[in-house]
Amino acid sequence: MSFNYHDGVLYAEQCSVAELAAQYGTPLYVYSQQQIMNNWQQFATVWPAPHRLCYAVKANSNLAVLHLLAQLGAGFDIVSGGELARVIAAGGRADRVVFSGVAKSRAEMAEALAHGIYCFNVESAAELEQLNEVARAHQVMAPVSLRVNPDVDAQTHPYISTGLKTNKFGIAMSQARDIARRAQELPNIQLQGVDCHIGSQILTAAPFLDAADRMLALIADLRQDGIAIQHLNMGGGIGISYQHEQPLDVSAYLLELQRRAEALGGLTLMLEPGRSIVGNAGLLVTQVAYHKAGEDKDFLLVDAGMNDLMRPALYQAYHEIIPVQQSAASPLLVDVVGPVCETGDFLGLARHLSASAGDLLAVMNAGAYGFTMSSNYNTRPRAAEVMVIGDQAHLIRERETVSDLWKGERIVEVPR
Numbered sequence: 201m202s203f204n205y206h207d208g209v210l211y212a213e214q215c216s217v218a219e220l221a222a223q224y225g226t227p228l229y230v231y232s233q234q235q236i237m238n239n240w241q242q243f244a245t246v247w248p249a250p251h252r253l254c255y256a257v258k259a260n261s262n263l264a265v266l267h268l269l270a271q272l273g274a275g276f277d278i279v280s281g282g283e284l285a286r287v288i289a290a291g292g293r294a295d296r297v298v299f300s301g302v303a304k305s306r307a308e309m310a311e312a313l314a315h316g317i318y319c320f321n322v323e324s325a326a327e328l329e330q331l332n333e334v335a336r337a338h339q340v341m342a343p344v345s346l347r348v349n350p351d352v353d354a355q356t357h358p359y360i361s362t363g364l365k366t367n368k369f370g371i372a373m374s375q376a377r378d379i380a381r382r383a384q385e386l387p388n389i390q391l392q393g394v395d396c397h398i399g400s401q402i403l404t405a406a407p408f409l410d411a412a413d414r415m416l417a418l419i420a421d422l423r424q425d426g427i428a429i430q431h432l433n434m435g436g437g438i439g440i441s442y443q444h445e446q447p448l449d450v451s452a453y454l455l456e457l458q459r460r461a462e463a464l465g466g467l468t469l470m471l472e473p474g475r476s477i478v479g480n481a482g483l484l485v486t487q488v489a490y491h492k493a494g495e496d497k498d499f500l501l502v503d504a505g506m507n508d509l510m511r512p513a514l515y516q517a518y519h520e521i522i523p524v525q526q527s528a529a530s531p532l533l534v535d536v537v538g539p540v541c542e543t544g545d546f547l548g549l550a551r552h553l554s555a556s557a558g559d560l561l562a563v564m565n566a567g568a569y570g571f572t573m574s575s576n577y578n579t580r581p582r583a584a585e586v587m588v589i590g591d592q593a594h595l596i597r598e599r600e601t602v603s604d605l606w607k608g609e610r611i612v613e614v615p616r
């Protein structure tokens with residue numbers, strides 16, 4: 201791991217987290233470049249070409265993170281025109297981009313066609329028809345993968361489960377053959393593959409392999425219908441350890457996927473990992489503003505809130521919270537809560553910590569869906585982000601200033 205204690209002080213690679221907080225202020229996101237690279241290699245070493253890894257940009261879309269992954273040879277899974285623009289700005293290759301999302305606009309389709317992306321992961325019959333129209337208007341062929349909903353239970357939090365037929369995502373398995381046939385008929389659609397994504401923070405291989413079997417059976421059916429399918433994209437979703445969970449063995453999963461796909465033959469495999477690439481490579485540093493002794497329990501009131509890290513409030517997600525400077529004082533039972541005016545504004549409940557005003561805490565495993573889900577609620581500027589490379593720290597996003605937050609707003613005079 202790239203975050204370790206030395207003489208009681210937390211380090212990110214060879215940089216003291218306390219010194220980073222002193223230099224850049226808090227709340228502060230700190231990422232380890234080495235950890236991102238290690239996570240990437242874990243996939244890349246067992247995934248020989250032509251198989252392709254498309255990093256899910258939504259997990260962490262900082263340009264420095266995207267640039268690093270582009271240099272490592274990554275493709276990118278995007279869900280908006282904004283994410284496409286980020287990939288391009290970071291030096292990513294458009295021809296390695298796959299475009300997911302249930303409600304792509306015409307403008308987003310046109311933009312992605314102009315850049316020559318690898319394919320659109322199409323999620324409905326209506327989207328397919330619209331994409332054909334947009335491609336025809338631009339006199340190009342639109343490369344397409346059909347995102348199918350395999351109806352498997354990913355056994356994860358209901359808000360991040362996407363592969364059940366009650367979820368909004370993907371084309372129902374029962375409609376996939378008809379829609380594939382329609383794709384063949386449409387003059388500006390080039391059907392290349394099929395994909396699925398069953399959910400996120402999945403800790404066992406079983407739901408993935410169950411989905412893979414269903415997708416492979418579909419590919420066999422489509423081929424029987426005379427429809428050539430060249431790739432199978434199994435999406436992202438590989439979980440990480442936030443508490444003491446045992447995550448699945450990535451290489452074993454990838455090898456088993458390859459083994460099952462080889463039985464069918466002629467398939468390029470793709471994945472869209474997000475969290476498993478950046479999740480454990482980031483932490484959020486926050487400073488304790490006050491210690492409040494309550495009647496029933498104590499609170500540590502800190503300067504990071506749900507607007508900085510939304511996962512605890514939104515999913516009751518657990519993030520380990522540790523002191524930046526270890527102390528010998530005996531820990532107290534506390535709720536670690538933010539400054540936002542919401543009861544759901546907590547980073548951790550019922551934790552054993554000894555910390556007082558001015559002390560720094562690190563919220564661990566915050567590299568994925570941390571900064572990207574942050575907001576300006578309560579007119580709070582978003583945190584700065586720092587990338588650590590060995591003993592060097594690089595400011596990769598400045599803290600917002602308050603006046604940034606009303607850019608574009610207009611005062612309207614009240615009629616007299």
Ligand SMILES: Cc1ncc(COP(=O)(O)O)c(C=O)c1O
Nearest residue numbers: 256397400436437472473474475
């Ligand atoms: C279509 C798609 N692909 C990939 C991902 C990345 O998932 P994860 O970060 O769990 O790997 C997501 C998010 O859940 C997604 O919706």
Ligand SMILES: N[C@@H](CCCC[NH3+])C(=O)O
Nearest residue numbers: 258360400401511568569
């Ligand atoms: N945002 C979720 C992950 C899933 C999002 C993408 N489908 C999280 O923080 O865990």
